[in-house]
Amino acid sequence: MIELKELTKRYEDGVLALDHVSYTVQPGEIFCLLGANGAGKTTTINILLDFIPPTSGSAFINGHDCNRFPLQAKKYVSYVSENVQLYGMFTARQNLAFFAELAGKKGLKKKDYDNVMRTVGLPERALKMRLKHFSKGMRQKLGIAIALLKDPPAILMDEPTSGLDPTSAQEFLDQLRKLRERGKAILITTHDIFRAKMIADRVGIMKQGRLVAIRKREDFKHADLEAIYMHEMEAAEAVA
Amino acid sequence: MLGTLVKKEITETILDMRFWIVTVLFLVLIPLGMYVSRKDYERRLANYQQEHQMYREHYGKDVGPFVEAQGFRPPPLLSIFALGLDPFMPDKAITSSSGLVRAAKEPGIDNPESLLFGKADYLFNVSFIVSLAALIFTFNRISGERERGTLRLIISGSVRRGEILLAKIVGNYIVLLVPFVIALLAALIILNTSADIPVWSSTLWGTLVAIILITLLFILAMVSLGICVSTLTHGSMASIMMLFLVWVMAVLGIPKMSPMIAEAVYPIESRNVVDLAARIAREDIEVEFNKKREELFEKCCTEFGTTWEDIAVEPRTDAEKQAYAKYDREVLALDSECQKRVANAIRKLEQDYRNRRNVQASLAVNLSRISPVSCCTYLVSGLCGTGPAEPDRFIRNAERYQEQVKAAIYDNWVVKIYRMGEPLPNIRVQQTEGFDQSKASIPEMKYEYTPIAEVLRTGWVDILLLFTFNVLFFAVAFWRFNKYDVR
Numbered sequence A: 001m002i003e004l005k006e007l008t009k010r011y012e013d014g015v016l017a018l019d020h021v022s023y024t025v026q027p028g029e030i031f032c033l034l035g036a037n038g039a040g041k042t043t044t045i046n047i048l049l050d051f052i053p054p055t056s057g058s059a060f061i062n063g064h065d066c067n068r069f070p071l072q073a074k075k076y077v078s079y080v081s082e083n084v085q086l087y088g089m090f091t092a093r094q095n096l097a098f099f100a101e102l103a104g105k106k107g108l109k110k111k112d113y114d115n116v117m118r119t120v121g122l123p124e125r126a127l128k129m130r131l132k133h134f135s136k137g138m139r140q141k142l143g144i145a146i147a148l149l150k151d152p153p154a155i156l157m158d159e160p161t162s163g164l165d166p167t168s169a170q171e172f173l174d175q176l177r178k179l180r181e182r183g184k185a186i187l188i189t190t191h192d193i194f195r196a197k198m199i200a201d202r203v204g205i206m207k208q209g210r211l212v213a214i215r216k217r218e219d220f221k222h223a224d225l226e227a228i229y230m231h232e233m234e235a236a237e238a239v240a
Numbered sequence B: 001m002l003g004t005l006v007k008k009e010i011t012e013t014i015l016d017m018r019f020w021i022v023t024v025l026f027l028v029l030i031p032l033g034m035y036v037s038r039k040d041y042e043r044r045l046a047n048y049q050q051e052h053q054m055y056r057e058h059y060g061k062d063v064g065p066f067v068e069a070q071g072f073r074p075p076p077l078l079s080i081f082a083l084g085l086d087p088f089m090p091d092k093a094i095t096s097s098s099g100l101v102r103a104a105k106e107p108g109i110d111n112p113e114s115l116l117f118g119k120a121d122y123l124f125n126v127s128f129i130v131s132l133a134a135l136i137f138t139f140n141r142i143s144g145e146r147e148r149g150t151l152r153l154i155i156s157g158s159v160r161r162g163e164i165l166l167a168k169i170v171g172n173y174i175v176l177l178v179p180f181v182i183a184l185l186a187a188l189i190i191l192n193t194s195a196d197i198p199v200w201s202s203t204l205w206g207t208l209v210a211i212i213l214i215t216l217l218f219i220l221a222m223v224s225l226g227i228c229v230s231t232l233t234h235g236s237m238a239s240i241m242m243l244f245l246v247w248v249m250a251v252l253g254i255p256k257m258s259p260m261i262a263e264a265v266y267p268i269e270s271r272n273v274v275d276l277a278a279r280i281a282r283e284d285i286e287v288e289f290n291k292k293r294e295e296l297f298e299k300c301c302t303e304f305g306t307t308w309e310d311i312a313v314e315p316r317t318d319a320e321k322q323a324y325a326k327y328d329r330e331v332l333a334l335d336s337e338c339q340k341r342v343a344n345a346i347r348k349l350e351q352d353y354r355n356r357r358n359v360q361a362s363l364a365v366n367l368s369r370i371s372p373v374s375c376c377t378y379l380v381s382g383l384c385g386t387g388p389a390e391p392d393r394f395i396r397n398a399e400r401y402q403e404q405v406k407a408a409i410y411d412n413w414v415v416k417i418y419r420m421g422e423p424l425p426n427i428r429v430q431q432t433e434g435f436d437q438s439k440a441s442i443p444e445m446k447y448e449y450t451p452i453a454e455v456l457r458t459g460w461v462d463i464l465l466l467f468t469f470n471v472l473f474f475a476v477a478f479w480r481f482n483k484y485d486v487r
Helices: A041-048 A070-074 A092-102 A110-120 A124-128 A136-150 A166-181 A193-199 A225-239 B002-014 B017-059 B112-117 B122-138 B143-148 B150-155 B161-192 B202-232 B236-265 B271-303 B318-368 B372-383 B390-408 B452-458 B460-482
Strands: A002-010 A016-025 A030-035 A056-061 A077-080 A154-158 A185-190 A202-207 A210-216 B070-072 B092-094 B102-104 B413-419 B426-431
Touching: A002 A041, A016 A041, A016 A056, A016 A185, A016 A210, A030 A041, A030 A193, A041 A056, A041 A154, A041 A185, A056 A070, A077 A136, A092 A110, A092 A124, A092 A136, A092 B002, A110 A124, A110 A136, A110 A166, A136 A166, A166 A185, A166 A193, A185 A193, A193 A225, A202 A225, A210 A225, B002 B017, B002 B161, B017 B070, B017 B122, B017 B161, B070 B390, B092 B390, B102 B390, B122 B161, B122 B202, B122 B236, B122 B372, B143 B150, B143 B202, B143 B236, B150 B161, B161 B202, B161 B460, B202 B236, B202 B372, B202 B452, B202 B460, B236 B318, B236 B372, B271 B318, B318 B372, B372 B452, B372 B460, B452 B460
Parallel strands: A030 A185, A030 A202, A077 A154, A154 A185
Antiparallel strands: A002 A016, A002 A056, A202 A210, B070 B092, B092 B102, B413 B426
16 A cells, blocks of 8 residues: 655765665554654655655555656545644634545535544544644644545554653554554654554664664564664664 | 635635734725825815916916917826826926927925825835735745645645645735725725715726726736745745845835936936027027028118118118018028027937937836836826826927917917117017907917826836736746745
8 A cells, every 4th residue: 555665765965865665554554664863764754745756766655656646646645744733723623624625525514523523532622723722632633633534545644643642642542543443554653662562563663764674563562672673773783 | 626725825814913914004004095195186186276277367368479378287187096206297388489398397395295205195005015915925825834834734635736836826815905905995985085086987997997907917916926935935034034135126126226227327418408408509599590680681771772770670761661571581581491490409409318318218117127016106107197108298298288379379470580689689570460369368288198098008018027927926936836845
């Protein structure tokens, strides 16, 4: 569903952000990309959303090349950023309606909005609240609500739990599980090894643009993921 | 998709404090400016009517051969919208029997402060306030959304960047037009309360529609410019700096600097110098021909055995009558040649001056056309009869009036100069046959301002440029936004 083939990105200043990265995220799978700052996690998402072009290689969403046919590819993906920023002067409902209409979902009824708010754990009365009064956790949930309204087969999340309090983060993970059950292919970039271990079906470990390891859930379910991560990083360092 | 984006832009702008500040500003300044301009026009009209009437009453029957008839220029009705060059335009044309017409401007300024600071008329409000509002509305529509992170979210969807850009222009344009149109309607209602101003008359309506259409085109150009500025920066602070730079250059820098640059690059002498040169040329020719007339008269007198120094104004003896008769026949050729040479000399000086003035003016106008504010100003002031074409228009009106007075008065007098020098000038003045001085009166000057069709015909460059600015700003914004880093 989300597929990267030998994806490479070298910026104008010469920095190699991605170095021949290949992997696939299947429907009903949560794939967490782990790595230090500058490892290339966000660059991957930026290429998938056509914010920047790849230097070589390809990225696909639902079989559509993200660089050659970005509008087609983006029909099948939703994006939840590290810090969901919506229109502060709009109410939650106005924000939902706008992004739903952009995704082609017109004429949604009140019950549709109520349902999605319930699903993400936001009170229905929040629909009438202006976004500027929302906490970060509420905004993140609303970001998921927008993704749910679009109902695409793939979801990209860039550091989605960053800055969330433990309760909000836990609620967020619950939402992710529900999305996985609905067959979504979810790619998450994160520094949060603790929560990656809780939610991921597979983790990819990145270092300086290279995907140095992919571990399945059974590899880290009963192990220390942080230790695995450190081991892979050191191994990659030694190879380099 | 476009509809959704436009709707969002409209909602977002209406919820923004900027919209309400601009609305209050428009609702106060545009109707107030119109009210003050209306009062100013009524005062100028009353002054014109009073001066005109007093002149007709006291001097209207003065139709002597050397009368200096005065033709009055009424204040243009639409100067309420754009005062333009009106305060600097001559108020009247004064004719002369020599064939030269001169312009006169009353030096009295009733309210000098208003000229010192400029009038807050419709054109001022559009070119300064509305243009600034258009830029304030739009300067960070792209960069601000990028800063807030909402642009990433929109572009992560299946939305064309061109659509986002177009929606921003359309949405902000519509929102800006709402307070503008309300303020304009209020201003027109205020205008309509004056008995002197037939706002809804068919003659005025066409010009008003043209002014409003040009204004709408100008506002669209400024909105597009604001969006274009927004795509050139990646943050609101940088956008604000760019906004001030662009506004100052477009509204103040380019229009004000262009005439000064033109004067420096292509200097010409002043109008006063040209007028003085024309007067000197005329006097030199007249002195030369007066001498020739005296020689001719002396020759005629000698031929019939009389002495020219002794002849009084009226001939007495047969010899004197014969000398006069011969002189009257032969002097016609001299008079005609004198007039021709005076006219040619003045025409040449005038033409030279106008050619050089036109080069300088073209340079200034074309330089200033880099800014859409200049294009709008030329068109609107032209339609209001206060534009840069009006000084030439005044000269044409004055020359036509000179011809009118010549036909009505000067041509009905025959002035014969026999001797200009000592001991006394010998000049004979006669009325032509059929001319009744008691029934004659000084003709009225029928002043014609540039018609709307001519303004639009000569202003096609400015109309085309306003369209071009719209396309250009959108094209630059489109090009920039397609490469815009939304991260």
